[in-house]
Amino acid sequence: MTNTWLMKSEPDCFSIDDLASRPNQTEAWDGVRNYQARNMMRDQMRLGDRVFFYHSNCKVPGIAGIAEISKVSFADHTQFEPDSQYFDPKATLAKPIWYLVEVQFVEKFNAVLSLEQMRHTPGLEDMLLLRKGSRLSITPVTNEQGQIIMSLAL
């Protein structure tokens, strides 16, 4: 059973083009410091799960393309690095606090499927992304929502 997720990234920081140009087109999704998001990565994501790569905090926020989970949950190394902005002094090697997954590029949409368009698409009303005040950087997407999104993607 393959699930679908939506993962946000600020394109100024890390965009889908950045992912596509990485060696192996993979990237460890480090720096997540929210427990709900961590729990999804740690406990629920499976190899091959589909990821909608969402560009946030930019001119046209929306889904820029697709990735997939290429490596399941392991400790986020940045929590151990004092020089990292993601350093967590409470974390130890024996007891890591933060976990991440690795994602791999699959495809880039010809055009970003905008937040605006998703808001106006019947069938997507219940997407967690569209909830007022929703800031969670990782959210589950239902199969139905996933199919609708794929039908809109160019």
Next chain:
DNA sequence: GCCAACGTTGGC
């Protein structure tokens, strides 16, 4: 740049 909504922190 503004600010609403949310999560976290820490005093009590």
Next chain:
DNA sequence: GCCAACGTTGGC
């Protein structure tokens, strides 16, 4: 364990 204060997210 409550909750005010604070910091962050992210659309607009």
